Amino acid sequence: MKVNIQSVNFNADQKLIQFVEQRMNKLDMFYDKVINSDVFLKVENTSNKENKIFEARVSVPGDSFVVKKQCKTFEEGADIAVASLERQLKKRKEKLRAHL
Numbered sequence: 001m002k003v004n005i006q007s008v009n010f011n012a013d014q015k016l017i018q019f020v021e022q023r024m025n026k027l028d029m030f031y032d033k034v035i036n037s038d039v040f041l042k043v044e045n046t047s048n049k050e051n052k053i054f055e056a057r058v059s060v061p062g063d064s065f066v067v068k069k070q071c072k073t074f075e076e077g078a079d080i081a082v083a084s085l086e087r088q089l090k091k092r093k094e095k096l097r098a099h100l
Helices: 014-029 074-099
Strands: 002-008 036-043 052-060 063-071
Touching (some): 002 014, 014 036, 014 052, 052 074, 063 074
Antiparallel strands (some): 036 052
16 A cells, blocks of 8 residues: 655654554555555644644545544554544445445
């Protein structure tokens, strides 16, 4: 799966990019028809500690899933978002199996 990562309002270091790619590539284990994924890492200019936004769009044939999480760190956001996408992909796979 191809993972496109864009960082908004800051420069992401290589370690963070590798971490996000690793997490997103785990989605292939749950649904093998994933075409690509777009990840947006954003930093809001607020006094709130939870100012990091992790947004991911995963494209599958005929559909796409979008998850947006706001957390203290991008790593935490990535973990929560990937878990959510995992559930959505499993659900889609079950639906497709039911129609066969």
